[in-house]
Amino acid sequence: MKKIAANVISNDTKLDIMLEFEENPHTSSGKAAPMFGVSHSSILRTLKENKMHPYKMIPTQELTEDDFDRRTYFCEEMMAMLDNNVIQLQQVLFSDESTFTLHGQVNRQNCRCSLR
Incomplete structure (x- = not known):
């Protein structure tokens, strides 16, 4: 897919990016870039502009019955x-x-x- 310049990303594409991360919070920002035909930095910029952060909390401990x-x-x-x-x-x-x-x-x- 052809990459689009950061300042040319349409509002529809930005909305699609935000919806993707809202519906699939475990989506990698690096893997999302080719899905939308934009650069990785454009994905990060779009998320940041909309107060969405690509950081993931990974719980590593949980309580057991005993x-x-x-x-x-x-x-x-x-x-x-x-x-x-x-x-x-x-x-x-x-x-x-x-x-x-x-x-x-x-x-x-x-x-x-x-x-x-």
Whole structure:
């Protein structure tokens, strides 16, 4: 397909690009360029102009059925050690804070994004 100059992309083509990424958020911007006959930078520019970003969140961890039991056991053991003065909270290093939900909601401030 013949590539079109960035300043000549029609509004219909821009709308088609936005619809493609809305319907298929996992579409690669590099692979979308030949689909629409425009350059890769034109795809990125069109997305940026319309406040759409080509970055993808890739969750790498999920909760399993036995995770609840493990967390409960850990909390009970820590509480027992605190009650028996085996350890003190000043001896525990909390290196990161993150909130996980069972509904798949992600706190984006604590996430690392993978740029493909």
